[in-house]
Amino acid sequence: MPSENPESENRKPLVGIAMGSESDWPTMEAAAMMLRQFDVPFEARVLSAHRTPEAMTAYAELAAERGLKVIIAGAGGAAHLPGMLAASTILPVIGxxxxxxHLKGLDSLLSIVQMPGGVPVATVAIGQAKNAALLAVQVLATADERLANALVDYKTELKRFVSDMDERVRREEVGSRK
Structure with a gap:
């Protein structure tokens, strides 16, 4: 598990990717890959809300001071990490x-999405770290024209991809009627 993306060695990380255990990395790696695609510097950390609450709290409290703008936090089971990070920082936290x-992530989803008033955690679908990274890029793009343009290009490519699929399916459907 890399601590940050090598392409941004000389730049401070803007996004923190936090997870409760190294076993969460196979899911959270999709966030790292998407941030690399947009050339957004990030760091990745294992911080347990239950086993290392002091380290987790210190990370959250110092995140803004260190230059982070968004935290993406993944957790399974009781999944308290995103909410506890959100309770300890003013930065947006994406769970x-x-x-x-046992429950295929439903327990994790409910644990993250059901936050009390005043402690918001933006939550993506189960296992969708890629979407969490895209949301982080969208947040950063509000103050970064390069990222805004890159998102426009990304969405244009998504449209092209769907259009190409549609064309292939339509050809097959039309061809099968003959």
Missing amino acids: VPVATR
């Missing part, structure tokens, strides 16, 4: 419910 063996 990623990590799938579990």
